[in-house]
Amino acid sequence: MAELGYVGLGVMGGGVVRRLLDAGHTVTVWNRTREKADALLEAGARWAETPREVAERSEITFTMVTNTAAVKAVTSGPDGILAGLGPGKVYVDMSTASPANTRELAERVAAVGADMLDAPVSGSVITLEQGKLSIMVGGDRAVFERVKPVLEAIGPRVFHVGPNGAAVTMKIAINLSLAVQMLAFSEGVLLAEKSGIEREKAVEVMLASVIASPMVVYRGPFVLEQPEEAWFDCRMMQKDMNLALELGRELEVPLPTTAVTNELLTAANGLGVGDKDFAVLFDVLAAMSGLKTEVLA
Amino acid sequence: MAELGYVGLGVMGGGVVRRLLDAGHTVTVWNRTREKADALLEAGARWAETPREVAERSEITFTMVTNTAAVKAVTSGPDGILAGLGPGKVYVDMSTASPANTRELAERVAAVGADMLDAPVSGSVITLEQGKLSIMVGGDRAVFERVKPVLEAIGPRVFHVGPNGAAVTMKIAINLSLAVQMLAFSEGVLLAEKSGIEREKAVEVMLASVIASPMVVYRGPFVLEQPEEAWFDCRMMQKDMNLALELGRELEVPLPTTAVTNELLTAANGLGVGDKDFAVLFDVLAAMSGLKTEVLA
């Protein structure tokens, strides 16, 4: 069992730490707001006063934070992870951040003698709890092999996809489909509903069809009722879409469905529902078709 | 076991007849080109000289043909199915045709004392062979209950979704997602590939992710190699998209991802690959990004 460190205890990060503890690992944690660590500390995790201290105490330090800026915040400066890394240590970023930043960070990690991997996940809290999460990993293969057993405690499907930055690129490439699939699904549900089929029935039939990706299966029912708390809200989804669109311009790949869907996420923000799960794309489209929903009454 | 009739023996129709024969039913068939019936006749099906004769000999007559025009062709006129129907008989159209035409046809069927159902399927030949097809049914519930046991021999998931026309509407509402999901998937694969990840690896990882609908799982690998014969070519896909767009205008539902994706199907036609499986959307997008593929070299 390994000495692990974990920075970033949001819903997803917290769930990952719990699985690592369950697997018998020692986990030292840090989070910007300490309360989020309480339940984990009771479950056996140890608290560190700074990200730097996490890295000092751990063989492998993980981060899972909101965006590129947050990655910079917890890695840089006198209290940052970089200051606590050294030869033989590994830093694994599970955040979805800019691939360019990931590559730059990997160089700074190498400069202090440590190794870095980017290891974003595909899936939600539910997927994680069901033990079905898949993890994509970018970085040196030997380092990957070393960290792999730990990652397998998080999710069973662990893929080495390429050098540093490749895994976040892959994550971005996948995530654009989340929003696009959701919007296309909503187009279909609304066609059915306005033609006289009950929304519940339409969702049921679509969830039994060939378009029912795990994402559609989890999120489709949200068009019947939004969850109490957003799993992944429009602003976070748009952050990922923007990363995709930037990458598309840089790599010269046109992204027609991504671009169009992103404008509907902007509409969600404009309509004041940007903090809802991005399944609210359904309600935005419904509003455009003259149909009021509970969310946009 | 019932006396059944089947008109339209394409890849899908032929497969359905085979399952009906396997289930012990008697099946009388007709097809515009007779050769397509040969194997089925060897397997026990009986030939009729006209669609009318099929209907005359059967309790339940099914059709599965290409489009609205083809439905009209096999149902109308002195040799058409309508001329062979009568009280107590049921006509089941499994084609994807215009909902308005379906409703009109249902009235004409009722006028001769018979009943009609629309019963399009969601899935491909593979889904059919795996016994996992789902069938949506529109029409009177009592008639649905009567035909249901026969439909369950085709696929296990049979849904009554509403009155006549509701099932083809549902089918169209689902099918728009096929093309949109394929294009979004292609956007992701190309981002990955142009960033340096191998196409095979990108596909493998995406097929293990939350966006992997059955459609993506079946068709995703086609971006590595197009199938010998198209499962569902661009022109057929565009036919369904057009039905969706017409319905959207009629019901006043904006369909942004459908509209954009449909223009890329037009590009596929313009580039001369309209007869390829619509997974060729990947190659069209690759061409736009300056990347030549085997298909569009």
Next chain:
Amino acid sequence: MAELGYVGLGVMGGGVVRRLLDAGHTVTVWNRTREKADALLEAGARWAETPREVAERSEITFTMVTNTAAVKAVTSGPDGILAGLGPGKVYVDMSTASPANTRELAERVAAVGADMLDAPVSGSVITLEQGKLSIMVGGDRAVFERVKPVLEAIGPRVFHVGPNGAAVTMKIAINLSLAVQMLAFSEGVLLAEKSGIEREKAVEVMLASVIASPMVVYRGPFVLEQPEEAWFDCRMMQKDMNLALELGRELEVPLPTTAVTNELLTAANGLGVGDKDFAVLFDVLAAMSGLKTEVLA
């Protein structure tokens, strides 16, 4: 001066007849609702009881009606224009109808020994009154030369663009830009307004810029206040967009901006403002951005 006939006395058709009368021509008219002819009859036009009678009395018979169906209605049947045509006569359709229908109609006109031209106009009532309308003409060049002097009384810019159907095609090819330019203009005005620039100022500056087409100059101010009566409402605009999109699919030309803009016209219909001038696209987009306007309060 020629013996002319005119069928279809809407705002535009009526204005054209007035110019023909002003130029000294004799004009026999017919309209589905007779009241619309009253002012013209006072100004010297003559009434006929049927479209057929118009054609019988005239050397050149014009039509300007709403759509393909209306063209069929006034040309076919025992009271239709075709029944009144004969050798030496010319039939000129100024409607925006399907090019395929135009070509078919031209053949039927030829079959009775007469000639047909399609001659749609580019411009609005204002352009007409200012004597700045342009007219595109499709059909035989000799017939065009014969009718040209009469057309020049309507608008000074008369173009022969090709064989039958070419002019309506050209009209459709132009009209798609109307809606797209309007939506792009609206995107710009909203960006300016939400950044703190007054809407009036934004419109003023944009109307002095290189994007100020005559259409933008006429219609741009409608984002400040919709006209009492629509010049060209969303449903008529969408009819032309649909003709463009059908043509695009037939000719295999992708129409990305047309397709996207058309979905916003659908949203206008869905939001209940389909009978407003299509400048209401501004209000639809404003609504999507969370900004209420007078029209969509």
Next chain:
Amino acid sequence: MAELGYVGLGVMGGGVVRRLLDAGHTVTVWNRTREKADALLEAGARWAETPREVAERSEITFTMVTNTAAVKAVTSGPDGILAGLGPGKVYVDMSTASPANTRELAERVAAVGADMLDAPVSGSVITLEQGKLSIMVGGDRAVFERVKPVLEAIGPRVFHVGPNGAAVTMKIAINLSLAVQMLAFSEGVLLAEKSGIEREKAVEVMLASVIASPMVVYRGPFVLEQPEEAWFDCRMMQKDMNLALELGRELEVPLPTTAVTNELLTAANGLGVGDKDFAVLFDVLAAMSGLKTEVLA
């Protein structure tokens, strides 16, 4: 006559300086590559060794450079314009840069006791030469009034649109229509051409129609033949589209036509014609429709 300074002597900047000289002003100039100044120096302009020196010698210092980064480069550091400004001086940025950067820069200019205006132009070199350029100005009204007479020597239409940043916002809001109008125009030309109308004829008729903005009039003929040198290439156009899209997300304004058109500019880059005038959107769309042009043979 005033002591003026000008930094940035591209095609447009050089043309502006020439008009200022013609109007009798003294103009001190600087450019990253000195050769571009040669003709202007012969015409009476004076050379300075650094942007700072330009600002030191001038009452009003203008810049017109490529993008936000270039504005930062010529204004910051020991040799930058800021270092040469002081009380009573005015700095006028005619570049199209990020509004946020403009506002920030205005504060830094105020901190040294000088005033700043943003004053981008709408129009091309041709518009400038014809003396028909319009100039939008953001910043304090009193400062605007002071600089106005000088600006009127450049173009006759000078608008005060709001506080600092308002003019570049306005410019971005206008420029998105350039690309969208060009793409919509191209859709129309291709429809006409593939239906059998000659491209030259289609362009001629469209240039006489209500969609013929000055931009369409100048650039429309480029679909017949690209200019030797791009007036405004795809990469520069995409830079402005990106500014618009960023602003749209920030201000929560959906930009559907901008988003879609921007992806076609990406395709232009991917196809290797990103350095052509953005009228090459026509050729990109033609390629997607299976039509080869001289540019994309």
